[in-house]
Amino acid sequence: GLRVANEVKGVEKVIINDVNADALEIASESAKINNLENFEISEDETCRFLSSHSRKNSRASIVDIDPFGSPSRYIDCAIRATMHGGMLALTATDLQVLHGLFNKAAKRRYYGTPIKTEFSNEIAIRLIIGCVSFVAGRLDISFQPLFVDHDMHYYRTYLKILNTPDQEENIGYIIFCRNCKDRYSHTSRLTKCRKCNHETEIAGPLWIGKLFEKEFVSQMKNIRKELTVHKRCERILDRSEEEADMPATYYTLDEIASKMNSAPLKLSDAISKITSSGFKASTTSLNPSGFRTDCEIDEIIKIFSAK
């Protein structure tokens, strides 16, 4: 919050709310040291604070929810406090729930359940956005994911809020076959593998729409020229732009190598092999050795096996 008030141009006002008076004290001190005048603090229960900004002309252009654990219980109030066209950012740190250790809690918090896979972080992010979709639908609000981000201990999603009911159905399931490693998103719970007829594992209901808005990511890339940006961030932005229009779920090189009983390919080789066979393929910001493709598992193996 302090950094936004200090570093982002054109910010009229930042209000930081917390129930912890000590944290607010520290924020106030820092604001003073930095001579910030566009900065306020508020000590209130989160939803009451957000509700005090739910009136049409008092809504925020950016609402950023960063709680201990799950943001799930704040979603309604956060949506109501975000203006039409504004951005809602949500951070989740309840990784055990989102990774499938406590499916009852996942269902209660996110209205869907994960499965344990190599691409669990994508499922986690899609569960969070799926929950937003359930809540927003009830409030006749729609949204578009702009960007998602993750690190060791958190997931973060950035959504553009629109005060119009949703026209599209972006809720569905991720179908995964642990036997043949096939994976894809679908609007129905398909319990038999389309490749090997094995029983599938199913995550969801969750968000199966896009995670990135290409135009937004490209604007982020443009701005980086004016800033000092870490190499790692540059790579994340490049990959996010590349994968923006690709299908849900990714594969990892290790997984496929182990399935093929061979050494993993280099990521760039894997992608060029797939694309030169006429399929789409891209890296993913969610995993350094992951790739997205519209090519299905049996075909991937055929392509990777070819000399």
Place this chain on the structure above:
Amino acid sequence: GLRVANEVKGVEKVIINDVNADALEIASESAKINNLENFEISEDETCRFLSSHSRKNSRASIVDIDPFGSPSRYIDCAIRATMHGGMLALTATDLQVLHGLFNKAAKRRYYGTPIKTEFSNEIAIRLIIGCVSFVAGRLDISFQPLFVDHDMHYYRTYLKILNTPDQEENIGYIIFCRNCKDRYSHTSRLTKCRKCNHETEIAGPLWIGKLFEKEFVSQMKNIRKELTVHKRCERILDRSEEEADMPATYYTLDEIASKMNSAPLKLSDAISKITSSGFKASTTSLNPSGFRTDCEIDEIIKIFSAK
């Protein structure tokens, strides 16, 4: 609200909130005429009004949501404004959505879809309570339905709110076979009829727990001695008490008669036939010619056919 302030003993204060200033004006006038001093009006957006009463010691013992159409968008705020052990009452008048005319809207508002049946009103009520369960779970709140009520153009549910996470799983589906008329609630979507192997129709996810708390209904019956109660209300209370512990879904006499190609039985005869065969059976407040039973459809027909 005015009647509660005027007629219910021990009511400290009633606050009526509306966005319509004219309606509030009329309420104020009526309060004056009735010399009510325990009565306030508030002109605010519903959720902001409710949020101003979400602090622990400012919550209400009864929150009554009576909007145009669906109460769905107010559920989170209404729960937060209800004290531990207090009662949340919700009225819904969006009958077309709840009866299966607009399933997309039903899913968006209530997180489940209805099916068109003879017992559509029960499905509607269970969809409303199911939605409350989804919202409450996310807020780590649980509840018990105390009573449900319906008339021509509305459904009303009365729930006891508890500030403890839910221990029980009361969300599931109603499975209905249009071919053999079998119906029951289940935690899974069972797509084949257990009786005739026909494809089933499935409503939900929705609330499959109890709709009535017997003790609460019995207390309502006790109070009626002090009041002038309409015959129709007396009958509703009697039937609600009777059906409180019975299974979800009811049958109607007409339905079974048409299936059997015979004239419908008298309700009392139908029930005594079933109970004297060793099954449970009761009337239902939801339908004058409906009955609940733990006896399944093939057995019901056998019993009704017996001379």
